[in-house]
Amino acid sequence: MSISQAVSECTAGDTEGEETTPLLSNGVVPTRAKGASFASSVFNLMNAIMGSGILGLAYAMASTGIIGFCILLLLVSSLASFSIHLLLKLCDQTGINSYEDLGDKALQKPGKFLVGTAILIQNIGAMASYLFILKSELPAAISSLLSPGNTGDAWYDDGRLLLILVTVCVVLPLAILPKIGFLGFTSSLAFFFMLYFAVVVVVKKWSIPCPLPHNVTALPGAFQVISNSSDSECTPRLFIISSKSAYAIPTMAFSFLCHTAILPIYCELDRPSKTRMQNVSNISIGLSFLVYLISALFGYLTFYTHVNSELLLGYDAVMPRDIMVMIVRLAILLSVLLTVPLIHFPARKAVILMLFGGRAFSWLIHISTTVCILMLVLLLAIFVPDIRNVFGIVGSTTSSCLLFVFPGIFYLKISSQPFRSADCIGAALLVVFGCIMGITSFSVIVITWAKGS
Known part of the structure; x- marks a missing residue:
């Protein structure tokens, strides 16, 4: 998930012919400049949705399995759209324009603290996933550019060392800056990089044979090619249920989480109304669904049972110096590198608000918080052996709370509608689904870890 630049104030515009939108300040409609267009808002929300x-x-x-995946992806994306519907209704009813303040309205200070903590953990998980990509992809990218005959003994083949250097020399200086608006354009670039990634996955499906070649040497971190590959491994499976399936829904929840960006984007929408913003979210989620489905389907049909939990690693073993793969790797590495400081900003803000409240700006607090968060994220990226662990744990905990549980609970607490109304019943079911999905996935993942160790 990427970070979309948020606006600091939320006002209302002319909504003639559409649903009334409060978005008021003490019941008064203030004058506002023309906001973001419908198309621009769709683009911004897709930037917020699509990420690692x-x-x-x-x-x-x-x-x-293919059918199982399609059903789950459709379910998660539909529930994400419905939970956005609930948040937008609450925004209209209360005039509140931040997720944390909705938590405060529904559950007082504990609610605000819960939301702030969930956002902090979610952003730490997102940063860890981005740094993990740097750790796994940067050595291969440098090796393919500098030394095609490299045997893996060069210093730049150590992903952990490269990750530490990049974090200290690039990420930390950018994250320490009190304002980082000039990096906002990388969000748009990252979106186009994801589209290019999907195109490359489709094109390379026809370039990689199945069964995979026996003489392929897997690079560090990539899958190991099994020597007795057979045609049976090239048959796609429609339904699969195993312990690995527990990672599926959390990964999808992680991939569709954009709820902390919904209200700021709603605020900057031209002629804001719930109808317009719901259409923005439906189109954004629908287009993201298509990109996700296409890249997942063709990635699976390329490697089948040998697909890696970080898809790009699979191409290293088969075509390490392919031009298209090298370009997409460099593009994603660049977008990841410049997106981490953006994700860091709301995480640091959440920590400072929870620990220091409304205290005046202090460089000591600012720098120490920045360094502590980055050290934690760096340790996670270095020592977590597989990116699916990040997706699984964060997706089954904070992503499920922000995507399913919190919107449902907040709506039930704040809305004045009778409990038997369709939205209240849907909100209750959303909470139940989020709790069951989160607890079940988290439990299976932990049990799998325990058995593996």
Whole structure:
């Protein structure tokens, strides 16, 4: 998931012919400049939706089967759209324009603290997933550019060392800046990089044979090609149920989480109304669904049972110096590198608000919080052995709360509608689904870890 630049104020515009939108300040409609267009808002929300999760969806399909994956992806995307519907209704009813303040309205200070903590953990997980990509992809990218005959002994083949250097020399200086608006354009670039990634996955499906070649040497971190590959491994499976399936829904929840960006984007929408914003979210989720499905399907049909939990790693073993793969790797690495400081900003803000409240700006607090968060994220990226663990744990905990549980609970607490209304019943079911999905997935993942160790 990427970070979309948020606006700081929320006002209302002319909504003639559409649903009334409060978005008021003390009941008064203030004058506002023309906001973002409908198309621009769709683009911004897609930037907020699409991120590192796209690299793990092919593995999710390999763990659930093609039809099983399609059903689950459709279910998660539909529930994401419905939970956005609930948030927008609450925004209209209360005039509140931030997720944390909705938590405060529904559950007082504990609610605000819960939302802030969930956002912090979610952003730490997102940053860890991005740094994990740097750790796994940067050595291969440098090796393919500098030394095609490299045997793996060069210093730049150590992904952990490269990750530390990049974090200290690039990420930390950018994250320490008090304002980082000039990096906002990378969100748009990242979106186009994801589209290019999907195109490359489709094109390379026809370039990689199945069964995979026996003489392929897997690079560090990539899948190991099994020498007795057979044609039976090239038959796609429609339904699969195994312990690996527990990673599927959390990865999807991680991939569709954009709810912290919904209200800010709603605020900057030209002629804001719930109808217009719901259409923005439906189109954004629908287009993201298509990109996710295409990249996951063709990634799975390329590697089948050998698909890696980080899809790009699979191409290293088969075509390490392919031009298209090298370009998409460099593009994603660039977008990841410049997106981490953007994701860091709301995480640091959440920590400072929870620990120091409304205290005036202090460089000591600012720098120490920045360094502590980045050290935690760096340790996670270095020592977590597989990116699916990040998707699984974060997706089954904070992503499920922000995507399913919190919107449902907040709506039930704040809305004045009778409990038997369709939205209240849907909100209750959303909470139940989120709790069951989160607890079940988290439990299976932990049990799998315990058995594996």
